[in-house]
Amino acid sequence: GESVGLHLPTLSVQEGDNSIINCAYSNSASDYFIWYKQESGKGPQFIIDIRSNMDKRQGQRVTVLLNKTVKHLSLQIAATQPGDSAVYFCAEITGKLIFGQGTTLQVKP
């Protein structure tokens, strides 16, 4: 079936440290995996995607890793800033876009 979930509901990090947010998925047929950021009162905002035939993709301060063997996806944020505080969702595309439950990232000054 289709299921995308996250390992931890809340992650607290010190400003300037690196953050790693994890996600497990179950649908091996997904074409793309995507990370979204949602701030309070706003709609989700696209961060980065990775195609299913890749294992790593880098963006500005973010890196997404895909391990298809264990069906695991992670988002790494370098030098975490207060503005990174939000809920982060992994999502997958298999025709439609399906979201997981979210991890709240709290950045301590």
Next chain:
Amino acid sequence: GAGVSQTPSNKVTEKGKYVELRCDPISGHTALYWYRQSLGQGPEFLIYFQGTGAADDSGLPNDRFFAVRPEGSVSTLKIQRTERGDSAVYLCASSLGQGSGNTEAFFGQGTRLTVV
């Protein structure tokens, strides 16, 4: 505007009433999604349009929910005989669609529906 627009931003209705929620996608985006989000939860898929047709409506919870996109642009989510459990934020997103190679979906601010 350049983004996805949803109206109204807030809607309070009485149990049993009918409501319509509107979504104006980004011009040129062929794919349009509707989601429902409850507090502390991820967006729950409802329906996905590719152009005018519903490509996947498997997320609609029951026959009280219906969505249309008659001209392949604006979409309306319709809820009949509203129940208190329908209270949530309803999100709309649009994207260039499958085949474009671009997965980025742009979300509106959502409509907060409260059924009293």
